[in-house]
Amino acid sequence: MSTLSIRGVHSDYQGQQVLKGLDLNLEKGEIVALLGPSGCGKTTLLRAIAGLQAVSQGEISINGETLTGPQVFTPSEQRGVGMIFQDYALFPHLDVADNILFGVKGLDKVERLARLDEMLELVKLEGLAKRYPHELSGGQQQRVSIARALAYKPELLLLDEPFSNIDAKVRGEMMLEIRNILKQRNVSAVFVTHSKDEAFVFADKLALFKDGYIVQYGTAEDLYTSPKDRYVADFLGRGNYIPAWVKDDFVVDTPIGLLTSTTRLSHPVSYRGEILIRPQQLEISADEQGLGVIIERRFLGNICHYQVQVAQHFYEVKSQLSQFMPGQKVHLQAQVHSLVVF
Numbered sequence: 001m002s003t004l005s006i007r008g009v010h011s012d013y014q015g016q017q018v019l020k021g022l023d024l025n026l027e028k029g030e031i032v033a034l035l036g037p038s039g040c041g042k043t044t045l046l047r048a049i050a051g052l053q054a055v056s057q058g059e060i061s062i063n064g065e066t067l068t069g070p071q072v073f074t075p076s077e078q079r080g081v082g083m084i085f086q087d088y089a090l091f092p093h094l095d096v097a098d099n100i101l102f103g104v105k106g107l108d109k110v111e112r113l114a115r116l117d118e119m120l121e122l123v124k125l126e127g128l129a130k131r132y133p134h135e136l137s138g139g140q141q142q143r144v145s146i147a148r149a150l151a152y153k154p155e156l157l158l159l160d161e162p163f164s165n166i167d168a169k170v171r172g173e174m175m176l177e178i179r180n181i182l183k184q185r186n187v188s189a190v191f192v193t194h195s196k197d198e199a200f201v202f203a204d205k206l207a208l209f210k211d212g213y214i215v216q217y218g219t220a221e222d223l224y225t226s227p228k229d230r231y232v233a234d235f236l237g238r239g240n241y242i243p244a245w246v247k248d249d250f251v252v253d254t255p256i257g258l259l260t261s262t263t264r265l266s267h268p269v270s271y272r273g274e275i276l277i278r279p280q281q282l283e284i285s286a287d288e289q290g291l292g293v294i295i296e297r298r299f300l301g302n303i304c305h306y307q308v309q310v311a312q313h314f315y316e317v318k319s320q321l322s323q324f325m326p327g328q329k330v331h332l333q334a335q336v337h338s339l340v341v342f
């Protein structure tokens with residue numbers, strides 16, 4: 001059974017539709033990123049799951065129980081949902097221990113202390129129970145907010161841009177640390193971000209939003225390698241679009257030659273469109289008779305970025321080879337992979 005089920009959810013602000021019919025299923029222990037540009041409805045969906053936002057149509061269930069639906073609305077505090085915000089939202093007048101235990105009900109004193117110790121150990125803040133939020137670093141405050149959200153053992157954790165205030169230097173490490181905590185406890189989580197890099201590191205699956213819709217849902221790899229349209233392809237990374245003419249079920253003709261796909265092409269023979277090739281999927285070799293010319297070279301340490309012109313088209317290439325220089329004639333070749341045709 002899925003932990004979270006969202007079916008046909010619509011929501012609006014003063015008559016303006018913001019969520020336009022969303023479906024999403026989250027299995028127990030899965031972490032899903034709601035990903036997309038600013039204003040596309042990610043936070044609104046998170047608030048609807050938390051019971052902080054009304055929906056005009058559709059249903060939201062957790063563990064098979066409908067919490068939002070026609071004639072049903074369970075208040076936020078009865079949903080068994082923990083929330084972690086961008087600004088941590090700790091109580092400044094409470095110390096770490098009281099912040100963590102704030103929402104924990106129905107335990108006696110001994111059990112409360114045991115829960116506190118368990119949480120402090122989990123987020124590696126042992127010895128800091130008596131500190132106040134202003135005596136902690138941003139990363140430590142974020143860990144307290146995680147301990148507080150997990151202390152009452154929520155069915156589902158909702159995280160709204162939780163890493164955006166964390167120093168870029170420690171962000172990656174912190175994301176992995178929190179991901180490990182959630183995985184260790186088998187907690188399901190929905191995580192809002194506009195950063196594909198954060199989504200790649202933190203989530204198992206991505207729901208990519210556009211204007212109140214989920215355009216594509218799947219693993220990061222699915223979306224990266226099999227984007228359903230150019231919006232998805234471009235959101236997840238840079239790409240070259242090369243004119244292509246489908247010759248048979250596996251082969252396309254392009255300005256850089258015939259390319260063979262490892263999987264059957266999605267378009268019929270004779271279709272004229274474009275194929276997506278990521279910069280690291282193109283390979284350069286020196287060739288005096290080659291059709292390509294290096295236009296630009298940027299050395300970035302472990303990798304070199306090139307711009308290569310073939311006929312009237314310009315292609316971006318990321319290569320570990322750094323020996324090609326502007327003006328040099330080269331041959332461009334695509335690595336063998338499953339071709340994406342648009």
Ligand SMILES: Nc1ncnc2c1ncn2[C@@H]1O[C@H](COP(=O)(O)OP(=O)(O)OP(=O)(O)O)[C@@H](O)[C@H]1O
Nearest residue numbers: 013014018036037038039040041042043044045194
């Ligand atoms: N309280 C509100 N009243 C009216 N409109 C709102 C309100 N909150 C959000 N909106 C509008 O709803 C749309 C979706 O907002 P939402 O906050 O869900 O987007 P988001 O994808 O989370 O964006 P961001 O990444 O900037 O937080 C936006 O057009 C926004 O202007």
